[in-house]
Amino acid sequence: MAITGDESRSGEIESSGLRYQRLSAALRASIAGRDFPPGGAIPPERTLAEHYDVSRVTVRRAVDELVNEGLLVRRHGAGTFVVDRVEKQFAKLSSFSEDMISRGRVPSSRWLDKTGSFVTPDESLSLGLSPGSGVYRFARLRSADGIPMAIERSTIASYALTDIDAVVDSLYAALDKTGHRPVRALQKLRAILVDAESAAIMDIEPGAPGLMIERRGYLADGRIVEMTESLYRGDAYDFIAELVES
Amino acid sequence: MAITGDESRSGEIESSGLRYQRLSAALRASIAGRDFPPGGAIPPERTLAEHYDVSRVTVRRAVDELVNEGLLVRRHGAGTFVVDRVEKQFAKLSSFSEDMISRGRVPSSRWLDKTGSFVTPDESLSLGLSPGSGVYRFARLRSADGIPMAIERSTIASYALTDIDAVVDSLYAALDKTGHRPVRALQKLRAILVDAESAAIMDIEPGAPGLMIERRGYLADGRIVEMTESLYRGDAYDFIAELVES
DNA sequence: TCTCTATGTTACCAAATTAGGACCACGGAG
DNA sequence: CTCCGTGGTCCTAATTTGGTAACATAGAGA
Numbered sequence: 270m271a272i273t274g275d276e277s278r279s280g281e282i283e284s285s286g287l288r289y290q291r292l293s294a295a296l297r298a299s300i301a302g303r304d305f306p307p308g309g310a311i312p313p314e315r316t317l318a319e320h321y322d323v324s325r326v327t328v329r330r331a332v333d334e335l336v337n338e339g340l341l342v343r344r345h346g347a348g349t350f351v352v353d354r355v356e357k358q359f360a361k362l363s364s365f366s367e368d369m370i371s372r373g374r375v376p377s378s379r380w381l382d383k384t385g386s387f388v389t390p391d392e393s394l395s396l397g398l399s400p401g402s403g404v405y406r407f408a409r410l411r412s413a414d415g416i417p418m419a420i421e422r423s424t425i426a427s428y429a430l431t432d433i434d435a436v437v438d439s440l441y442a443a444l445d446k447t448g449h450r451p452v453r454a455l456q457k458l459r460a461i462l463v464d465a466e467s468a469a470i471m472d473i474e475p476g477a478p479g480l481m482i483e484r485r486g487y488l489a490d491g492r493i494v495e496m497t498e499s500l501y502r503g504d505a506y507d508f509i510a511e512l513v514e515s
Numbered sequence: 516m517a518i519t520g521d522e523s524r525s526g527e528i529e530s531s532g533l534r535y536q537r538l539s540a541a542l543r544a545s546i547a548g549r550d551f552p553p554g555g556a557i558p559p560e561r562t563l564a565e566h567y568d569v570s571r572v573t574v575r576r577a578v579d580e581l582v583n584e585g586l587l588v589r590r591h592g593a594g595t596f597v598v599d600r601v602e603k604q605f606a607k608l609s610s611f612s613e614d615m616i617s618r619g620r621v622p623s624s625r626w627l628d629k630t631g632s633f634v635t636p637d638e639s640l641s642l643g644l645s646p647g648s649g650v651y652r653f654a655r656l657r658s659a660d661g662i663p664m665a666i667e668r669s670t671i672a673s674y675a676l677t678d679i680d681a682v683v684d685s686l687y688a689a690l691d692k693t694g695h696r697p698v699r700a701l702q703k704l705r706a707i708l709v710d711a712e713s714a715a716i717m718d719i720e721p722g723a724p725g726l727m728i729e730r731r732g733y734l735a736d737g738r739i740v741e742m743t744e745s746l747y748r749g750d751a752y753d754f755i756a757e758l759v760e761s
Numbered sequence: 762t763c764t765c766t767a768t769g770t771t772a773c774c775a776a777a778t779t780a781g782g783a784c785c786a787c788g789g790a791g
Numbered sequence: 792c793t794c795c796g797t798g799g800t801c802c803t804a805a806t807t808t809g810g811t812a813a814c815a816t817a818g819a820g821a
Contacts, residue, residue, distance in 0.1 A: 306532075326768065346809065458726075476722070
């Protein structure tokens with residue numbers, strides 16, 4: 270079944286042009302039509318070459334186009350995969366940086382606070398620490414493409430970090446180094462009105478809608494190591510989640 | 516045969532993909548189908564390897580995926596177990612009634628709208644219906660202990676319901692009867708200010724914070740059967756979600 | 762004729778998956 | 792306590808798959 274010389278279908282405007290372009294168009298249609306499952310592998314190049322009766326060179330050029338378009342991802346030794354947007358989006362709920370990057374934006378941060386302190390009675394309950402225990406407090410303004418998007422305020426049990434300057438960029442990376450990276454987290458989320466102070470920091474109107482997210486990060490042994498309050502701008506940030514009904 | 520999008524004979528192609536991905540899909544189906552009881556153990560890795568005629572390496576990789584997804588939990592020396600916690604967490608995010616009951620509150624509803632109509636051009640795109648197709652529209656005020664909590668506006672493809680009065684209490688129960696209950700859903704969530712009309716219905720101040728959730732329910736074959744916009748009161752409703760860091 | 766481009770053919774390299782096995786560490790049952 | 796089944800880890804080897812290069816062929820156009 271060659272692609273050339275087969276214009277049997279009337280109205281097939283796709284049958285003109287270069288072979289690899291026609292092939293990539295066909296593959297694009299197969300992806301859009303879910304012939305290849307999202308997240309799954311497409312047939313190997315050699316199989317495609319045989320199936321469409323073209324050379325592997327042509328297949329590679331066709332696949333190259335789709336890789337450049339971001340529809341496919343190659344993994345050396347494994348296969349070529351249809352990008353699965355949905356699955357990644359769930360992880361977005363937790364990581365600001367990853368989320369922004371996957372949206373094609375450039376994340377950045379500005380430190381608002383970075384201090385060592387002692388737990389308040391309130392925190393000692395939440396973190397499960399004895400009163401008088403040490404904690405680190407971090408606050409950052411999170412931006413995307415230079416536009417303020419959220420304020421993150423974290424409280425970390427002191428045993429989880431070597432010192433306060435261990436956190437340079439990623440909090441979780443620093444926790445990872447001491448083996449205290451949370452393995453699961455519980456998030457609580459609600460809509461609020463942004464207070465004057467936070468509004469000033471994010472350069473928006475006070476009284477604008479905001480999304481308050483409280484996260485508690487748990488270690489494998491059940492201890493709470495992290496408490497983070499994030500305030501997201503309601504007018505500029507959407508959360509996406511996939512769920513499975515049972 | 517030209518390579519165009521309508522190339523339907525992808526039989527040879529379909530069995531492609533990585534072994535462990537196919538296996539994890541099979542296991543996922545077994546879990547969803549209650550072949551493995553929730554909370555119970557799945558067969559040991561060596562048994563699975565023999566049963567599916569793959570190596571234990573492959574089994575472990577397949578199980579790894581499900582563990583990362585939170586569907587399974589490994590216990591060294593004991594076995595690998597189906598987690599029943601996850602479904603509840605996910606379901607909480609989506610089902611108003613269940614959520615309220617689990618909080619010890621009494622859920623109730625008041626119908627605001629219940630009509631048959633035709634798709635708008637906007638909806639036909641979202642629902643994947645041809646223009647002119649029929650849809651049902653439902654709108655309800657959702658309350659807990661008699662206190663208004665949310666407004667739910669649903670648009671349902673007409674093929675999914677026998678008639679408009681099929682929905683008496685639970686929308687999903689009605690969809691279940693025709694075999695068109697969504698198997699998964701994609702939710703989009705953002706903070707907004709409640710408009711005057713919705714505020715009046717929920718008996719709150721206009722300009723109060725609210726949580727807007729757009730949900731699209733997918734059938735197993737990928738069709739969108741349900742589109743629901745829910746507006747929750749920000750001052751009275753918290754969303755809880757558990758996530759697993761990777 | 763000569764040159765350029767698209768495509769085909771062949772060969773080999775590099776990386777990931779898969780197979781199959783061995784052994785250890787943990788937990789439960791007796 | 793011991794025994795045994797289970798997951799956790801490591802190893803070697805074969806297989807599959809993408810990555811790359813060299814060279815050949817056919818057609819279009821100067």
